[in-house]
Amino acid sequence: MDITAASGRTLVDSRGSSCPGPITDLAMAYRRAKVGDTIELWATDPGVKPDVQAWAAKTRNEIVSIEDQPDKIVAVLRILRR
């Protein structure tokens, strides 16, 4: 996991990590985040799209975008509650 935090935006690089690594990395970033922050998750695990959606539904946070890129899946989440 590689996290770079700058002014309310955190990049979580979970590429190469398999389930449940990416959502765990997301949860760790979430624990450190504040309401209004944005977390950008990079992952390559094929289950990450539905898993990020499930995580956001369960924790009631917002998915700004989920995008398939040639080399990774990029999910951007806005933290609405902690």
Next chain:
Amino acid sequence: MPAESTSGALSIIMFSGTADKFIPLGVLAQAAAAMEMRVNVFVTGFALLGFTKKPNDLPFPAEFASMAPALAQGMKAARVQPWDAMLRQAKELGAKVYACSMMADVMGLKKADFNELIDDVVGAATFLEKAERGQTLFI
């Protein structure tokens, strides 16, 4: 854990003592903790042998034993964490792991014989009380 967590609870009764069954224990405990769920694991039966300070070599079920090397290789290639690393990660996120007092006693295991993954040695009533109003899995 966020104070207003409304995400519910997952309780896992870890009964099986074979190595393959410890994989879903690690995965589900870690995933549930990441989902901000309260996670309780109650370890009983031969599964207790996976939690002793003096490590035991957990066997594979006989019918899958021939596939064990390929599975280990596949998990390494996919960079899947070992089950105890996953459980440790779950505990970092708040999961609790309890050993069954009765089975520990039957197997001659004292609290001091368990490794740091075990938070406490408790009876069935304690677990049932913690598991109330959540989902419970038996592995």
